[in-house]
Amino acid sequence: MRVFLDVLIARFGKVPYGDRDGARRLQWALLFVSRNDMTFPYALVVFDLDGTLVDSGADIAEALNRTLAEFGLARVPEATVLGWIGEGVRKLVEAAWRHAHDATPIDAVMPTFMRHYAACLLRSPRLYPGVAEALAQLRARGVTLALCTNKPSALVLPLLRHLGVADAFAALLGGDSLPERKPSPLPLLHLAQQFAQPPAHCLMVGDSGTDLQAAHAAGMPAALVRYGYPRDLDLAAADVVLLMDDLRELLALG
Known part of the structure; x- marks a missing residue:
């Protein structure tokens, strides 16, 4: 949430009264972002699925x-x-x-x-709070969205359709779509090449060391969510552009 405070201070010179509460801070930041045509710094954002977008x-x-x-x-x-x-x-x-x-x-x-x-598969999955809004707003800014998961590819699209976000993604890669899966950089490099973007102009968003290793090996910046399934990953020490409690925090990057 630190990035939200930086945005607010840059705009207002201070954090608005009462904004120390996390939900209110998020509300202020999103209001600011929505009223200002901020250029998103990455042309392609690649998302992990389980633990990042979906609580499965x-x-x-x-x-x-x-x-x-x-x-x-x-x-x-x-x-x-x-x-x-x-x-x-x-x-x-x-x-x-x-x-x-x-x-x-x-x-x-x-x-x-x-x-x-x-x-x-469809027993009780749910999108994490803020996911649908974050995806919609990124698309509205012209950002290309892709999905890179280690879940079997045959199960990916049915899950996304069930959750109502299948149309958000321009490309989907499952764990068996290519000869290698994360933490290999191959899937991320494949997506960067597919959309004619250098890896440095793309962002990998995930929740685990698997995602982070793949991004680093591909030369791609990474952002991580604090929720999800990070296993033994030390989030505080991770080399990322952003740590998030809510995916909508991506919208404040600029």
Whole structure:
């Protein structure tokens, strides 16, 4: 939220009375941004999905626990599962099977997990507060938006349609869309090339070390949200242009 205070001070010379409350600070900053045609500094913004735009952790945990149960294994607390999200479904299942000390080959587990994953996809996902507004306002400023997730590509569009934001994105990349996925820089470089933008003119927005590593390897600036599934990432020490509690804070960049 610090960036909001900087914007307000630059405009008003002070923070308006009563604005120390987070919600009111956000209201003032958005009002200022909406009334001033600020040029957004990035031509392309690439978003992560789970933990950045969408709170889907409970559904992913349920799919994994249904899979464990089908193999006669104990359920895992949701909080534990959240720490495994971010590097793709196979890594998720591998983490669960290591946790269970079970020797079943992962190749034998994956079809069952994918069946439950698809069944749980639309169980209870929700956009994080401010996401729909941030996407709409970025598009209104002429910014191209793309999605780069490690979620299987077949599940991405149905989820976005369910949440009403599918039309916001000019391109979608899933974890199986290319030969490599995040933290490889390949997906981000692919998107930058697709839209004829140098990586330095693009912004990666995510919630995890996987996103940050991919951005750094691609030579792309990064912004991170403080919510989501950051695992062991030290957000305070992360080399980013912005740390956010609400995606609408992106709108104050300029």
